[in-house]
Amino acid sequence: MSKIQRFFHFKNNIFTDRYDGWRVNKMDTVFRVIPYFLRTRIDAQNFFEERIPIAHLEQFVKEHKDEIPGLSIMHIIIAALVRLVSQRPSLNRFVVWNKIFARKHLNFSLVVKRSMTLEGEETLIKPEFDLEDSLQNIVEKVRVELENNQQMGQKNGSDKVSQMLGYLPDFLLRSVVLTLFWLDKIGLLPKFIYRVSPWHCSIFLTNIGSIGVESIYHHLYEFGTCSMFVAMGKKSREYTLDPEGEVSEQKSIVLRFVLDERICDGFYYASSMRALNKILSNPSVLLTPPENIVPDAGVVR
Numbered sequence: 001m002s003k004i005q006r007f008f009h010f011k012n013n014i015f016t017d018r019y020d021g022w023r024v025n026k027m028d029t030v031f032r033v034i035p036y037f038l039r040t041r042i043d044a045q046n047f048f049e050e051r052i053p054i055a056h057l058e059q060f061v062k063e064h065k066d067e068i069p070g071l072s073i074m075h076i077i078i079a080a081l082v083r084l085v086s087q088r089p090s091l092n093r094f095v096v097w098n099k100i101f102a103r104k105h106l107n108f109s110l111v112v113k114r115s116m117t118l119e120g121e122e123t124l125i126k127p128e129f130d131l132e133d134s135l136q137n138i139v140e141k142v143r144v145e146l147e148n149n150q151q152m153g154q155k156n157g158s159d160k161v162s163q164m165l166g167y168l169p170d171f172l173l174r175s176v177v178l179t180l181f182w183l184d185k186i187g188l189l190p191k192f193i194y195r196v197s198p199w200h201c202s203i204f205l206t207n208i209g210s211i212g213v214e215s216i217y218h219h220l221y222e223f224g225t226c227s228m229f230v231a232m233g234k235k236s237r238e239y240t241l242d243p244e245g246e247v248s249e250q251k252s253i254v255l256r257f258v259l260d261e262r263i264c265d266g267f268y269y270a271s272s273m274r275a276l277n278k279i280l281s282n283p284s285v286l287l288t289p290p291e292n293i294v295p296d297a298g299v300v301r
Helices: 003-015 029-037 055-064 073-087 135-147 157-166 170-185 191-196 266-281 283-287
Strands: 021-023 045-053 093-096 099-103 106-113 122-125 203-207 228-232 236-241 247-260
Touching: 021 093, 029 099, 045 055, 045 266, 055 073, 055 247, 055 283, 073 106, 073 135, 073 203, 073 228, 073 266, 073 283, 106 135, 122 157, 135 283, 157 170, 157 191, 266 283
Parallel strands: 106 203, 203 228
Antiparallel strands: 021 099, 045 247, 093 099, 106 122, 228 247, 236 247
């Protein structure tokens, strides 16, 4: 490596990386330009839908409920997404201020309802996962987060910051929020805000099927770094007619994805959805760590 190359390699790492992401340097020039034209996540939203058969997943849960207490289909979905990111690292990128970054960690924002009533409190938890995590690791990490945030009236970091901001008068709140937007753009958002912000995550997941509602296409957020929103719907039954004229029942759920198209191309997304289906068709692969972790080829380290 020449002196000039070493200088620019140093510059790219020191002056362009963020504490939450590495700058993606190796990419097609089209992708370098796109974030300057599609300047917001709302501009760049793509929508995918996947119907997932769940009869075999329900059977899998029954077979492993003693080995993995608390296991549910939602845990399998989370584990499948973690495994997917370990093999499709571009899904864990984000765009801030027209620049593409590879996230330094993998975490989910999850909506938790503390009481299943109309007036029941909601809060958000943000468990962090390792790319090597097995299904059992993931169930345990989610359980710990839930236990720490499930009590009625309890305030976690996200609740406390929201409550504090809510006390500010309108003119001051507007100024504070604009300041936070700007600090996030230049990578200087205070870390305590980053840690509690549900909008700074790899994947935002909501299981609205748990309250008997079909999945929706949920918009992405301008504040933060979330590039993927996934909504799980309720369990449903479909009846199909096979070539022999026999009627069969199939249980399934619908996953709806809203994705930021600036972080990777459509073919990459489509192949990732096929890979997700493959993982979910054989959930036993999630019982062990992945054989290998694929690094993000766009990052020079």
